[in-house]
Amino acid sequence: MKVVKIGRTSFNVEAIKAMSLTDFKRTHKHLANAEDLYYQVTGKDKPKPKTKD
């Protein structure tokens, strides 16, 4: 089990990778920056915000 600690939260990396962002945000409402943490832990690319042409 790979565990990484960011701030005061320790993450089970495999478990987080297996979760969708939606599920992660639903179960981790106590984390203020849940979305950023999700991408940081999983290493997945965060979608770039759409820009107006």
Added chain:
Amino acid sequence: MSGLCCSNFAAATGNPGGVIPGVVKKIILVNTTDSDSEFNEIEASDLVDGKLPDAYIEGRINNLDATKRWYPSVEIFEPEPVRADPNTDTKSGIDFVASKGTRTLTGQFINVQPKYDKGLNPIYCGDFGYYFIDNCGKVWGDCFTKDNGDQVLRPRQIQSRTWNTNYVQATETTLAYMMFSFAENRNVRDENMQALQGTYSLSQFNGLVGSKAVISGITNTGFTATVTVATGGEFGDGLPATGMDLADFQIIDKTTGTPIVPSTVTEGADGVYTVITPAQTATNTIGVSGAGGGFSFPETTYTAV
């Protein structure tokens, strides 16, 4: 040992040299066998470059399985490791030695609270042994040769129901201290007392602080554990057990016997841990225990929702 063994060949009397046990500074209490019914022992293959690595020691002290865990004491003062006079039988005025006397260790823990005794109580009737660390940084145990010829270092076995403590309060001229004593099992031989390769620091062997956890905020996917130090000296206190992380929690669905691996553990306020798990089956009994980060707490259970 219970009786003396005799043989007809001459003993070897040359001194092989080597290390000699120094003054006992700490003891490491260990269950004789673990939950898998295996002996708790140190194998030669556990040594790396002639020394027990820090990771091995930390893994033992913080082991989530309490039966595999090492329990180092605080520093010992006034240690007295002695073997009693032999048991003799007088025949025709001659004192024949029937058996060796019992080896005991007594000592004092200073600067501990009376409640320190609580964590030591299981030793009285449990099946425990001990390694000791001396003032030269050597870790000593009981060398045992297995049937396959492999040698291992096991803890020296403590005779059940000989462990005793006595808290002595301070006076105008003396410190408060906790006296302890125990006897070794009579089958433990002095000749098998051997030290691990390498030298070690006393600070490498610090026991976990006994704590307790209160579970609240139960949801289908987790709970909050408030972990406080149970050995605080003041009535009603509860110092937070801060610094634990995900790997320090052991969670099991006791209804199915299935381990539950948390996804995250977040310490909000000091000692207050929000634990997120996969969804659980409602009404199942969930057990939570912990060891690591300097603390341990025994299993507490809740009913999944």
